[in-house]
Amino acid sequence: xxxxxxxxxxxxxxxxxxxxAISILTSCEYSYRYSYRITNKSNSIxxxxxxxxxxxxxxxxxxxxxxxxxxxxHGIESFGGPYFDDVKNDIDELIVKMGKGAxxxxxxxxxxxxxxxxxxxxxxxxxxxxxxx
Numbered sequence: 249x250x251x252x253x254x255x256x257x258x259x260x261x262x263x264x265x266x267x268x269a270i271s272i273l274t275s276c277e278y279s280y281r282y283s284y285r286i287t288n289k290s291n292s293i294x295x296x297x298x299x300x301x302x303x304x305x306x307x308x309x310x311x312x313x314x315x316x317x318x319x320x321x322h323g324i325e326s327f328g329g330p331y332f333d334d335v336k337n338d339i340d341e342l343i344v345k346m347g348k349g350a351x352x353x354x355x356x357x358x359x360x361x362x363x364x365x366x367x368x369x370x371x372x373x374x375x376x377x378x379x380x381x
């Protein structure tokens with residue numbers, strides 16, 4: 249009977265160690281929330297057509313206004329984020345129009361966005377010069 253009791257103790261220790269190891273390994277993963285914002289400083293109303301994996305919409309942005317385009321995640325990430333990721337991974341198409349003219353800026357390029365690491369926010373400002381030919 250003593251041998252059987254020791255067998256259970258060894259099994260219990262292994263199960264406890266396994267559950268502890270799994271808990272430690274899974275606690276190192278995080279999911280951060282990211283947002284995309286656009287501010288209109290063009291002195292006119294602009295229209296923004298946005299296409300992502302889940303969204304295909306057009307927004308009207310009055311002058312001196314900021315709108316939240318969408319929120320997303322980049323999946324499971326390690327501790328220390330949020331992390332900047334290529335804008336093309338979140339946005340398929342972003343077209344900004346003022347009147348009949350479209351912006352000459354490519355909003356799928358990372359350099360056209362600023363990133364606030366503390367908040368996980370991507371933001372850009374639409375200016376009148378974006379429509380100069």
